[in-house]
Amino acid sequence: MPFMPPTDSMFLLAESREHPMHVGGLQLFVPPEDAGPQYAREMVEAFRQSSDVSDLFRRRPAEPVNLLGTTWWSSDETIDYDYHVRHSAIPHPGRIRELLQLTSRWHGSLLDRHRPLWECHVVEGLQDGRVAVYTKVHHSMVDGVAAIRLMQRSLSKDPEARDCLPPWLVQPRSRSVAMRRGLDPWGIVRSGADVVGDVAGLVPTGLKIARQVVRDHDITLPRAPKSILNGPVGGARRFAAQSWRIDRIQQVAKSSETTLNDVVLAMVSGALRQYLLEQNALPDEPMTAMVPISLALRADAVGPDGADRGGGNQVGAIVVSLATNRAHGATRLEEISYSAKQAKKIMGDLTPTQILALSAVQMAPLALNPVPGFVRYTRPPFNVIVSNVPGPKEDMYFNGARLDGMYPVSIVLDGQALNITLTSRKDHIDIGLIGCRRSIPHLQRLLQHLEDSLVELEESWG
Incomplete structure (x- = not known):
């Protein structure tokens, strides 16, 4: 056991x-x-x-x-x-x-x-x-x-x-x-020593990050404006999904000298802005996204035989501004790209254990969400979770049946009533939206807003 x-x-x-x-x-x-x-x-x-x-x-x-x-x-x-x-x-x-x-x-x-x-x-x-x-x-x-x-x-x-x-x-x-091979006590000792070293390094690392935040004033902190996305949730869900050709997103990224992830976040930003304007519920301050980082994809999270670790949870996170207070898609993309670069810069020199610890600090307010009144009367650490999970780069088959869509379905929480997850599939990006059925009315409209947002970016960076 x-x-x-x-x-x-x-x-x-x-x-x-x-x-x-x-x-x-x-x-x-x-x-x-x-x-x-x-x-x-x-x-x-x-x-x-x-x-x-x-x-x-x-x-x-x-x-x-x-x-x-x-x-x-x-x-x-x-x-x-x-x-x-x-x-x-x-x-x-x-x-x-x-x-x-x-x-x-x-x-x-x-x-x-x-x-x-x-x-x-x-x-x-x-x-x-x-x-x-x-x-x-x-x-x-x-x-x-x-x-x-x-x-x-x-x-x-x-x-x-x-x-x-x-x-x-x-x-x-x-x-x-x-x-299956049995307990490795020496491995536990070695792992424990590594963890102690990582934890000991957190203090100077934390001071370095704090100095950078004070000096540059350009790090997106885990403190977001209130929105209809950030209230208590019920148990019923609504799911929406759609695919986009990846070359459209790559072309915008190439023209704007940003990354594919930046463009996807700009699509999300434009979609949320339009959706919330329709609801007369767009915050004046820029909304933010928590973007998970899979530590399983880092070189130091792979074994010496090249095998990944399989099950379990190996996820860190960064917080990125969505610049939803900006009316133009090109401006939103520029600010999103800069915010993401600054967040990744902080994470660049950290070990997986240190990234997990820093991510835990950023997500710590979520642990208080079950406390009565906490979600209603406090600001959320971020407004929405946007995850990008790498998928297959070639056509894939299951006993002759061709894979023609692969849509992730994730988790929503009190204070996080919408979750957006995407995965790549050869020539496409497949996006799945899961939301609280009560808190996020007409969730499917976000699909059209995502398309409209991408068209706006294509027109700006065509």
Whole structure:
């Protein structure tokens, strides 16, 4: 019965009916040419056949789930596939709209802590013949980057391959290798010494950062204006998703001498500005975004054999100004790019442990959100979370079915009623918006505003 690290258990401790703590993904697949009318059913049956489930997807909180279940993992020997893998169909007329409505409902329901913390829904009935797969996994098991990596490793670049396995049958390259080999006391001592060194370095690092903030006055601090995005949330969710060609965003980045991430943040800025103007709710001060940084993508977070760490949570964060007080897209992009550079400059010389510590300080106010009245009467540390998870750079297939959409579905919290997550996929960027159904009315309008914002940037930097 393995110990649960605090970085993982906090997602179980923070969970409630209003705050489901799972991450998800909605994938769209174009069936192979030889697929018959029962293709979706055959996919479900194939998903349910194997008993060789990875250790990660056998985990569940230990009994009793509300006590030991936030400290230790238990493991199920057998998996109830009829529960975990479900076959669904969307109603007529089978538009993406109906699919997103189903996804919204599924993502708003809690996972059963008496079972391994994951579900998969295979969905047929789309009018264009595609098959959808929605999967959700508790954040205590994986972060967004780890989830995307597991999904990628279940796919193949070869359209003729027929040996692909679903993510729960893929053994993650992770710390579980060390667990299988037994406890390494000397490794613990070495790791402890490294941590002590990192923590000791936090004091001079913190003083250096403070001096830079005072001297330059150009660091975006975790203190944002109040907005309708930053109130208490209910348990119901609304999900919206759309794809954009990546070359459009890259061309703006090249012309403006900024980065792809900067342009995406400028799209978000323009979309939020227009949306809030429609609601007569745009703050006078510039809004800000918390942008997670995956430490799993850093060289020092990869093992000597080149393997990543698989499950768990390895995420830092920076806060970036969205310049929503600026009317012109080009000006917003310039200010966003500068703010991001300054935030990354601070992080540049830090170790992963120090980045985690600094990120924890920036996100610390979120821990007080459950306190009655805290969200209503205090300013948020940031207005919205915008995550970018790298995806596959080539066409990918699952047993001949081509991946045609990969939309992340993340988490909303009290004080953070909207979460925007995107992932790249060869020639496209797929963006998923998840929001509190009560706090964010007409969430789907943000999709059109994102497009309008990109068009404005293209016209400015064409």
